[in-house]
Amino acid sequence: MPKWKIIAGLLLVFVLGALTGALSTGMVLKRHHPFFSGQPEGRKAFIMKRLSHKLDLSAEQKVRIEAIIDRVQAETFQKMREGRRFMREHLEKGFAEIRKELTPEQQRRFDEMKAERERRRKERGERFHGPWRPEDDT
Numbered sequence: 361m362p363k364w365k366i367i368a369g370l371l372l373v374f375v376l377g378a379l380t381g382a383l384s385t386g387m388v389l390k391r392h393h394p395f396f397s398g399q400p401e402g403r404k405a406f407i408m409k410r411l412s413h414k415l416d417l418s419a420e421q422k423v424r425i426e427a428i429i430d431r432v433q434a435e436t437f438q439k440m441r442e443g444r445r446f447m448r449e450h451l452e453k454g455f456a457e458i459r460k461e462l463t464p465e466q467q468r469r470f471d472e473m474k475a476e477r478e479r480r481r482k483e484r485g486e487r488f489h490g491p492w493r494p495e496d497d498t
Contacts, residue, residue, distance in 0.1 A: 403433070404426065404429050404430065404433065407429055408422065408425065408426060408429070411425060455470075455474065458470070459471075
């Protein structure tokens with residue numbers, strides 16, 4: 361057997377193993393670790409548990425810190441929504457410019473491509489982030 365086939369086989373096994381490990385780790389973390397669950401309450405509980413344990417927080421400190429965490433999470437999610445909205449608007453401007461350069465037949469196919477992209481985006485969002493909500497697009 362040629363040496364390059366052995367090397368290619370070992371490399372393939374290594375790459376497939378790394379890919380499998382990365383994917384399964386992501387799935388396990390998302391499903392079983394509260395910080396990665398995507399739920400703000402789970403994330404806050406995880407942070408509070410860790411801070412309370414490491415810093416021996418008083419009851420008053422816990423209340424104030426929970427309020428800070430709530431505020432920061434809300435601000436962060438708002439900024440993320442604004443960023444998504446900006447990106448979507450920016451992309452739509454670019455799509456409109458591209459569309460102007462196309463023939464009517466190309467425009468029809470381009471519109472079909474955009475519709476398919478949107479369908480996949482909504483499907484992917486539901487699969488990875490729960491049901492798609494209209495407010496996600498505002």
